[in-house]
Amino acid sequence: MSPLFFKVANAIMPPISGVLCAPAGYRRIGSVESSNKIRTIESVEFTQRFLGGELPIREMVARIRSTERFRALWLAEGLGQHYGNRVLRNNPEPRNLLTEGEGPDIPSDLMLMVHAGLALSFARHHLDRLPRAASPAHVQEATRRINALVETNLLPGYAGIGYEAWGMVTRFFYLKAFRGVVKTLESLAPDRVPNIWHGAGRACYFLDFMPKWKDPWPVLKRIDREADGKISRLNLLAGLGSVSVIVNMRTPEVLEALVRERIAHLEADDIAAYSQGIACSMVMRQDTTPEEENARALLRYRPAADMQDRWTAVVAEPARLALDTLHPMLKKRGRLDEITRFVPLTEFAGS
DSSP: OOHHHHHHHHHHHHHHHHHHHGGGTOHHHHHHHHHHHHHHHHHHHTHHHHHTTTOOHHHHHHHHHHSOGGGHHHHHHHHHHHHHHHHHTTOSSOOOTTTSTTGGGSOHHHHHHHHHHHHHHHHHHHHTTSOTTOOHHHHHHHHHHHHHHHHHHSOTTTHHHHHHHHHHHHHHHOHHHHHHHHHHHHHHOGGGHHHHHHHHHHHHHHHTOSOBTTBSOTHHHHHHHHOOSHHHHHHHHHHHHHHHHHHHTTOHHHHHHHHHHTGGGSOHHHHHHHHHHHHHHHHHHHHHSTTOHHHHHHHHOOOOGGGHHHHIIIIIHHHHHIIIIIHHHHHHHTOGGGGGSOOOHHHHHHO
16 A cells, blocks of 8 residues: 555545444444544555665664654564564574574563564465465465474464464455465464454454545444354454554544443453453553553553443453563563453453
8 A cells, every 4th residue: 555545545435434423423433433443544554665675684673662662563563474474485494483593582571562463374375375275285285384383483382372363464464365374274283273263353343434424433243243242252252352442542532432432332252352362462562562651551441430440341451451460470470472362351450
């Protein structure tokens, strides 16, 4: 996508979104959320250009350090994808990318999101090569190859976010292959299937990029359609929680409206899943940019008086738990990737 596309999108899409949401009483919220989505995609789209083509990893890391801290999350993911793409051009079966060669030049605070980017690279490398009318056998073979790359390159304690990113990119770009990937992984790596669904929840948020008439958040209906059981549904909702806070962290009034109009009316398990997704993204943020000002500002946000208790339970408490307790605990145990699939926060808190 060209810079011109984003200029046009920023000029046209937010006002249209506002009009679509106006009958539901959310003209401004629809406009702001649309703008946030565009800016997020723009950050991802231009990461490769910003990082500088064939620069050594060490120099790309220096570029990330030189820019706005808030953007480091996407830049670290882009670093992993860029690194993976570069290696795969010359070696289709690399091993130990993060412990050999340029891998040790990646600092620990970028490592979580670099794992996500590497898995994106592995998945797209093989899924792009599927024939137009790919058979189940084609998808199975591609899945096996991607899984082998993930298993031989991603480090223990980080691999889960790789599977999560694999689920996101597959659901977004390769819909016809998604169910086949899930089915194959149910045999190859069944413990990682929840991560795949979690990533798919992130993808669904962007698939429903624009609101619909009188419906600011059609993604909830998409999740109703796509879930094929409790595990998939809870992880789809956790993925939605994860992406909605990352995209809208600087404008928490969008999250307040979403919680008020949609999340608060879900079943208790569904609300718990969405809240776990909030915690997931806050752990990712804290690991990449510790004490980043927008993350802490989210904890200080004060919603409308009638939303205070709901906001605290669904958003603020999970976010604070993530920053103050979950991140240091999971980091110490070397298990940061446990947060990238749905596990009730009460289980974390009690462990």
